[in-house]
Amino acid sequence: MLDFHLDAATGQAPYLQLVQQVKQALRLGWLQPGDKLPTVHEVAASVAINPNTVLRAYRELEREGLAAGRPGQGTFIQRSLSQVSPSAYGTLRRRLERWMVAAREAGLDDDGIMDVVRATMRSASAEETA
Amino acid sequence: MSVEAVGVGRRYGRFWALRDLTLQLPAGSITAVVGPNGAGKTTLLNLLGGLLPPSEGELSVVGQRPGNDPGFLAKVGFVAQDCPLYNEFTAEDLLRFGRQLNPKWDDALARDRLDAANVPLRRRAGRLSGGQKAQVALALAVAKRPEMLVLDEPLASLDPLARREFLQSLMAIAASAEITVVMSSHLVGELARVCDHLVVISGGHVLIAGELDQVVDEHRWVTGPSADMATLPDAVDVVAESQHDRHSRKLVRSPGPLLNPALTVSPADLEDIVLAYLEHVPAREPAPAVVR
Numbered sequence: 323m324l325d326f327h328l329d330a331a332t333g334q335a336p337y338l339q340l341v342q343q344v345k346q347a348l349r350l351g352w353l354q355p356g357d358k359l360p361t362v363h364e365v366a367a368s369v370a371i372n373p374n375t376v377l378r379a380y381r382e383l384e385r386e387g388l389a390a391g392r393p394g395q396g397t398f399i400q401r402s403l404s405q406v407s408p409s410a411y412g413t414l415r416r417r418l419e420r421w422m423v424a425a426r427e428a429g430l431d432d433d434g435i436m437d438v439v440r441a442t443m444r445s446a447s448a449e450e451t452a
Numbered sequence: 453m454s455v456e457a458v459g460v461g462r463r464y465g466r467f468w469a470l471r472d473l474t475l476q477l478p479a480g481s482i483t484a485v486v487g488p489n490g491a492g493k494t495t496l497l498n499l500l501g502g503l504l505p506p507s508e509g510e511l512s513v514v515g516q517r518p519g520n521d522p523g524f525l526a527k528v529g530f531v532a533q534d535c536p537l538y539n540e541f542t543a544e545d546l547l548r549f550g551r552q553l554n555p556k557w558d559d560a561l562a563r564d565r566l567d568a569a570n571v572p573l574r575r576r577a578g579r580l581s582g583g584q585k586a587q588v589a590l591a592l593a594v595a596k597r598p599e600m601l602v603l604d605e606p607l608a609s610l611d612p613l614a615r616r617e618f619l620q621s622l623m624a625i626a627a628s629a630e631i632t633v634v635m636s637s638h639l640v641g642e643l644a645r646v647c648d649h650l651v652v653i654s655g656g657h658v659l660i661a662g663e664l665d666q667v668v669d670e671h672r673w674v675t676g677p678s679a680d681m682a683t684l685p686d687a688v689d690v691v692a693e694s695q696h697d698r699h700s701r702k703l704v705r706s707p708g709p710l711l712n713p714a715l716t717v718s719p720a721d722l723e724d725i726v727l728a729y730l731e732h733v734p735a736r737e738p739a740p741a742v743v744r
Contacts, residue, residue: 368620369645370619
């Protein structure tokens, strides 16, 4: 079952944080179609968050077609956002980890690594469109 | 509406502890009443709980005029500051009294709550931790199945872990029953995630009252060259400003977006907004006399 959390430092509305956490879990394959989301009561009681905020997040997921409420049963995942299979995902992640080790050995810190990632992504997408 | 107040004020002798309170809180809402010490928070909560009559204005709570009659008191659960309990009695004793005094008493609900919060039922209240006492006071207030819960500074004397546990209990209650909650605090941060309505008071006056998301959406930081900043649209209220050599920065309240491209607009967080209002409080009239 998905563990929600709130991060006050992001400045993002709490309901959007819940939506983003579901989407991230869908992209990473942690959540699959048919999986049940925790009930509003469970989320409110565990995260200490307004139940209306949880309802709003679930309504947003329903509006986007990612989840659907079944009366009396709860809210269930309708469709996946993962773009690759779990094994392909694992392979990509291992390669990235190897690259990160190399980047650290070369002396890059977290900010430096993110700069390289962003810059590479920008130039790669520029080449694609060229 | 669970709460409707029009021009409500409360006076102690010549001193107005609360004045010009006009407020609407819908049924099922969870409201934070925020302000510094002595702002009038406790007076407001005592008015809502029927512990004090207003000196002026019209006040309706859960559809009736608050007062000391059994019909009203059954509908409103009140937890006073520091959760006073009779120290010699155990939670078990207190549940028994509650059962005898309240026709709609839900014993199973109270026991579930105390069980979930790991409160020992046979220990005398005087020997419970602050967090456990707060949980007992909350369970007793909820077990009479009120339409509204009024909590005066429920978190003030609790450590961070007990605060979290108290809010978890409160949100479990809010999720399982149609109940309106009004709670006060001198800090807004810890209540932001649990509340959907906000009332900020200071010096006996309401500075902000409204839906939390709307309050946050309507306020923003604007930074820009002083010349452009001097000519903001009429609909924009300036809450706070800091002037520098060539640029200035203002916290503004504006119902719509600001379209001047010379200005940099960024979202304001709730704590910034509340503090900005509290720093610019109108002077209190007349001078504070003896309170309470």
